[in-house]
Each structure stands twice: as structure tokens, then as C-alpha cells.
Ligand code: ZN
């Protein structure tokens with residue numbers, strides 16, 4: 001059964017007959033439309049449409065795998081067109097995305113409350129097809145090449161922002177659609193901020209620089225972190241690097257179908273604990289990646305997601321010492337029948353430049 005047919009069954013099980021998909025990543029997943037913020041998908045028991053407006057007539061026709069319906073927004077709202085197309089079918093919506101205001105508008109026009117569904121598309125998006133893995137692989141390859149390039153660019157005196165812009169310039173001029181998220185360049189004491197976006201701070205000798213970035217290809221996000229030393233750093237920070245690398249490699253090696261995300265997160269914490277560093281590892285070990293930068297599964301203590309063949313995940317332990325700096329090492333991998341394939345292939349041994 002294909003995804004649409006399987007989803008139709010899920011919609012019926014949820015107590016409805018048609019599903020309005022508004023979450024951009026889900027709209028893109030089902031339709032292939034690359035401006036999904038301005039589109040929505042209506043799935044009924046015997047049809048599926050991409051609904052958008054006259055700005056996208058040409059683009060939607062070129063890109064959409066589904067029948068395209070262009071709403072003439074001078075005459076009617078998309079909600080009115082949606083109700084016409086659904087032709088009396090009982091409607092469900094994505095509760096984790098549709099705003100309360102939109103829900104109320106629909107409720108008023110329909111004369112009943114649409115059925116609120118909870119992440120109906122998640123089970124499909126969790127498992128990447130070989131075509132999706134190929135896009136992740138291409139995104140990871142551009143990310144690797146950007147890392148190699150930036151090693152020749154980084155020097156004392158240039159600012160974190162200059163490094164971030166050079167990474168972005170390199171990626172988008174060598175095949176990426178865009179950068180995957182705001183590039184993190186955190187040098188020296190700023191390395192203690194796990195999400196330290198690049199600032200005007202100049203790089204200095206004797207410090208670590210943490211670079212966390214990725215390319216997007218065909219809508220699929222790569223995500224990689226490397227920490228490199230600019231000149232010689234303190235022996236305390238060098239020891240932190242070794243501990244984080246040991247935790248990262250052990251966690252990566254533990255990936256495989258049937259494994260528990262929570263247990264792998266714990267494994268990394270246990271290794272850092274041997275070096276009295278576990279209390280400085282202040283986030284979860286990893287996350288799924290795909291059409292969104294943060295997806296399920298989660299490798300964390302909060303939930304226990306089981307890994308399955310076809311899931312794409314990051315492994316990214318980090319240690320953040322306030323006032324001193326930090327180290328994070330992150331790879332992107334896909335779970336395979338025999339274990340995992342590492343999509344990030346940049347070297348991660350201690351590197352001093
Ligand atoms: Zn990252």
C-alpha cells in the first residue's frame with residue numbers, strides 16, 4: 001500500500017474521511033511542492049490535491065506529484081475552496097500545526113469541529129526511502145566539503161560571522177539549496193553555549209572553535225559539528241575533546257535496528273561520567289533529521305524511541321564548561337539492517353590549525 005492509501009486508513013481510524021495537511025514539511029513530503037508554506041494538501045478517500053494560489057500556478061504544476069488546485073483568492077478563501085473540494089467528507093486537521101484561529105474559522109464554515117489528529121504522518125516520515133537517503137547523503141557530502149574548505153579559511157583575527165558566511169557561501173555555490181539552520185560558530189568561552197550563533201567575536205589563538213552547520217539538498221537537511229583548535233589550547237580542554245570523542249564514537253558504534261535511543265544516550269553519558277564531565281552535557285545525544293532539522297526519533301532520556309532501519313539520526317555529545325569553552329562532535333548517520341552508515345565523513349580526530 002502506498003503512503004496515501006495507508007494515510008486514508010489512518011484518517012478513517014481517527015474518525016474522519018478527509019485530512020487537511022498544513023504542516024509545511026508534510027505538505028512537501030506528500031506533494032513535492034517546494035513552497036509548502038503557501039500550500040496545503042487535502043486528502044480524501046478517493047483523491048488528493050495540492051491547494052495553493054495564483055502565485056504558484058507554474059511552479060506547482062511543475063513540482064507537484066498531486067493534482068493541483070489553484071484557489072482564485074480574489075473570489076474565495078482557501079478554506080472555502082477546501083470545503084467545496086471535500087464535498088461533505090468529515091474533515092480532520094493536524095492538531096500540532098493548525099493555529100487555533102484557523103481551526104475556529106474552519107469550524108465556523110464547516111458547522112462542526114474538525115477531528116484533531118496527532119502526527120499522522122510521523123510514522124511514514126520516520127523511515128527514509130532510498131531516494132530520501134540519497135538526498136541526505138548529498139547534503140552531507142556538501143557539508144563535508146565545506147568543512148574541508150573552511151579549515152583553509154580560518155585564522156586568528158577573522159570574526160565568527162565571517163566564518164559562518166564563508167561556510168554558507170561555499171555550500172550554496174556548490175549545490176546546496178540553502179544552509180540547514182543558523183550556523184553556529186562558537187569560539188573560546190562562547191563554545192560553552194551549545195547554540196552560540198556566529199557573532200562579531202574575532203577568532204583568537206589558543207582557543208577551540210565549534211562549527212555546527214549543514215547543507216539542504218532537495219529539502220533534506222544535513223547536520224554536522226566539528227570542534228577544532230586554533231593553536232594550542234589548555235590541556236584541560238584537550239582532555240575534554242578526547243572524552244567527547246570517545247563518547248561520540250561509542251554511541252555511533254551502538255546504532256542499529258532495535259536499539260533504544262534512551263540507552264544510547266545513557267551510554268554516552270556514562271563515558272563522560274568517567275571523566276566527571278557528564279553534568280556538563282546539557283542536551284540530548286541526538287535527533288532525527290530529514291525534511292526538518294529536528295525530527296523523531298529522539299536519542300534522549302525524555303522518551304524511548306526504538307531505532308529502525310531507514311531512520312536518520314545525529315549523534316552529538318557535547319561538554320560545555322562555563323567561562324572556559326566547549327566541545328561538541330556531531331555526525332549524521334542512517335540506520336541500516338546491519339547497523340548504520342555514517343553520512344558525515346569529515347575527520348574528527350583532534351585537529352589543531
Ligand atoms: Zn548540529
Ligand code: ZN
Nearest residue numbers: 223314316330
Ligand atoms: Zn543536531
